[in-house]
Amino acid sequence: MATTHVEQQSRTGDHPAERRTPAGPAQMRTPGIVYLAAALIAGIVGALIGFVYLGDSLRALGIPDPGALTSVGLPFLRAAATVIACLGVGSFLLAALGAPPRKDGMLDLDGYRASRTGTWCMFLWAVSALVMIPLSMSDVSGAPLSQTLKPDLWGPAIQQVSAALAWLWVAIFAGFLWLVSLLTRRWIWQPVFLALSVLTLVPLGLEGHSASGGNHDFGVNSLLWHIVFTALWVGGLMALIAHAKRRGPHLAVITSRYSFLALFAIITLAISGLVNAALRVKFSEWFTTDYGRIIALKALLIIVLGVFGWRQRQRILPQLQAAEGPEGTMTDAQRAPFIRLAIGEVLVMAATIGVAISLSRIPPPLPEQLDLTIQDVLLGFTLTEPPSIGAYLTHFRFDLVFGTGALIFQAGYMWAYFSLRKRGVEWPISRLIWWTLGNISLILATCTGLGMYAMAMFAPHMLQHMMLSMLIPVFWVLGGPMTLLLRALPAAGRDGVPGPREWLVVFINNPVSRFLTNPIVAGIQFVIGFYYLYLSSLFDWMAPEHAGHLFMMIHFIISGYIFYWVIIGVDAAPRQLSPFIKMLTLFAVVAFHAWFGIAMMQMSTPLNQDFYNELHLPFAVDLMQQQNTGGGIAWGLGEVPLVLVSAAHAVQWMRTDRREASRYDRKEERTGDADLEAYNAMLAGLASGESTEADRAYYTGEYTDQQVQSALHSGKHRHERSARAHAARAREDSGLDRQKSDGQSQ
Known part of the structure; x- marks a missing residue:
């Protein structure tokens, strides 16, 4: 294979990992045959199981046979394309977090090849998604594929077929990522590409069995965890195989980090898979129904993968760590056991993906789905009493996204806190309390009755909104999580592979962070979200959709965190602002927020009217009163964070003055009051x-x-x-x- 100019540059970089012998034919090997085999196994398994149960599925759904091209082609293409998408995610994962960049900020040879693998996987993923649109239309309608291939049918069909719309979004996201990832080989962009590659999978978690019927909030949220960690687990191992076959450096270090990710992934997959399965089939039906038997087969394969992972962790990883030489070098013979075991594990993973894809072709056997209220269909649960403080406190429905996130955040903070304590390093208990209050508030806002009523009524929604954007972020930034992690995480050293501590440093200090922490930018992004979301038609479009609900909540949290990080954050920000600028920014934003609340109360038409009326709540709801109350909440409760933030800011300001005074006193003691005498002489x-x-x-x-x-x-x-x-x-x-x-x- 001819050596490219980029590869020549990568080999001549200053990083120790790049100072190795020129790549010969053996060094440039790629596991293309492994990729192809995995895609074929996944496709064949998915198509075979789908074909076996095709007749029963068609009779249960009451649609005609769309033909062999759809019946066999759809599960085959979807399973094979999913493997390709996982490879894309894993390749960007390796480029972002596994391949040390050069000193000039560019990717080294291994990072470049991993990134390019991810780029072209996204291209294939986008093309496959476009082909899946007519296949999905044919599958749902029973029409032959030759008819659904006609472009003039795509417009109305995409609006009516949720699967087709989901695949369209996949194609848009993957196509965009393919284009932008072609434009740069700087390392700083690889974490962004990793996040975007994961985003391409999200639309698939928002349609299908999990997104319909009762408890679909549990179904969708558990499936999102399932899809994301499947991609990281499967794709990460495929990228590691490629790295090993290219004789990439630091294989033991990268494999050790992947092993931790794999352990977390298999636990997440087991829990989310059980939750998702329990919503559609009883455990007693796992071996008596078609759907249950496929779930049992998938569970068996995950157990087999767990055995693979245990063997990798207990036997192969210690061998790699013992064999790794200076600058992460290793012989082919020392890499071979890892490559053989990893290839076998990837092929089992591919078969598991095929089994999982076949589940979407088999209707679940729960008769309870035929007896649903309109609230069950639209919300996933039923509300039977008017909102009140008592209802907020007595109802509890755990949110698998935000509730789980709060628990993970708290566990990570506690680990870092006790790590410092073991080393004898003090950490203010007040910061631990602030952080804990933030996570408790997140659970209260999303997992109690408030979180349930927020999806069905505007006033509770606005109360939840205020907590997510103006209360929880204040608690979090006062907890100083980034400073705590920087002290707790071990440093990689000058010649080591960058690890979580170095990634966090880059996250804090990079052009994007410096732009977002500009006081003008931070204030505008915090305010404009309120105005654009509620004073346009965007809220009417997003609120009825589960994806829109998730997006709004994530936006509220991130927007609030960025703003309060700039204003009162304990963690060092890329921009150091004077106390006066911070207070000026705070008062300006609060003023705009008050005007927003007044504007809400003056609106003459209720927001999201069609959706709220469609719920048919069993108690009287005045939509205009709800909106006026919501505006009053935005106007009145916005002052509460102002008091808290102002108090925190005043305390920080006084502490800064005391530190400056102490520093000056120490200097005067060293110099013998030279500055004072010089000043008096000048006067x-x-x-x-x-x-x-x-x-x-x-x-x-x-x-x-x-x-x-x-x-x-x-x-x-x-x-x-x-x-x-x-x-x-x-x-x-x-x-x-x-x-x-x-x-x-x-």
Whole structure:
């Protein structure tokens, strides 16, 4: 294979991982045959199981046979394309977090090849998604594929067939990622590409069996966890195989990190899979129904994969760690056991994906789905009493996205906290309390009756909104999670592979973070979300959809965190703002927020009217009153965070002043009050009209050493000490300005 210019550049970089012998034919090997085999196994398993149960499925759904091209082609293509998508996610994962970048910020050879693999996987994923649109239309309608291929039918069909719409979004996301990932090979963009590659899978979790019927909020949220961690688990291992076959460095370190991810992934898959299965089939039906038997087969395969992972962790990983030489080098013979076991595991993973895809072709056997209320269909649950404080506190429905997130955040913080305690490092207990309050508030806002009523009525929705955007982020930023993690996580060292600590440093200090933490940008993004969401038709479009509900809540949290990180955050921000600028930004934003609440109360048409009326709640609901109450909540409760933030800001300001005073006192003790004496001499010179040239330079901002030397040797030596003090002060100020400028440019 010819060596590209990019590969030549990558080999000549300064990173230790790049200082290795030129790549020969063996070094440039890629596991293309493994990729192809995995895609074929997944496709064949999915198509075979789907074909076996095709007749029963068609009779249960009451639709005609769409033909072999659809009946066999749809599960085959979907399963094979899913393997390709997982490979894309795993490749960007390796490029972002597994391949050390060069010192100039570019990807090294291994990172570049992993990133390009992800790029072209996204291209194939986008093309496959476009082909899945007519296949989905044919499958749902029973029409032959030759008819649904006609472009003039796509417009109305996409609006009516949820699967076709989901595949369209997959094609849009994957196509966009393919294009943008072609444009750069800088390492800083690889985590962004990783996040976007995961996003391409999300639309598939929002349709199908999990998104319909009662408890679909549990179904969708558990399926989202399931899909995301399947992609990271399967794709990460496929990317590791490619890295090993390319003789990439630091295989033991990267495999050790992947092993932790795999352990977390298999636990997540087991729990989310059980939750999702329990919503559609009883455990007693696992071996008596078609749907249950396929679930049992999938569970068996996951257990087999668990055995693979245990063997990898207990036997192969220690061998890799013992064999790894300087700069992460390793012989082919030492890599071979890992490659063989990983290939076998990937093929079992592919078969598991085929089994999982076949489940979408078999109707679940729950007769309870035929007896649903309109609230069950639209919300996933039923509300029977008017909202009240008692209802908020007595109802509980665990949110699998935000409730689980709160538990994970708390567990991670506690791990870091106790890690510091074990090393004898103190951490303020107040910060632990703030962080815990934030996570408790997140559970209260999403998992109690408030979270349930927020989906069905506007006033509870606005109350939840205020907690997510103006209360929880305040608690979190006062907890200082990034500073805690930076102290708890081990450093990779100068020649080590960048790890979680280094990734966090990059997250804090990068061009995107510096842009978002600009006080103007932080304030605008925090305010404009309120106005655009509620004063346009966007809320009417998003609120009835589960995806829209998730997006709004995530937006509220992230937007609030960015803003309050800038204003009162304990963690160091990319931009250091003066207390005055922080307070000015805070009061400006609060003013705009108050106007937003007033604008809400003055609206004459209720928002999301059609959806709220469609719920047919068993108690009277005045939509305009709900909206006026929601506006009042936005207007009135917005002052509560202002008081809290102002108090926190005042405390931080006083502590800063005390630190500065202490620093100045220590300096005066070291210098013998030189600054004070110089200042008094300067005042005496000004009073007598005999001020030195250095005095005048100090007041006019001209701090050059040339002027100071001129003042010292011009015959006016009365205040030489004052001039020297001014020169030192000038050099100190100039140095600080230069350091600040250099820090911002970096």
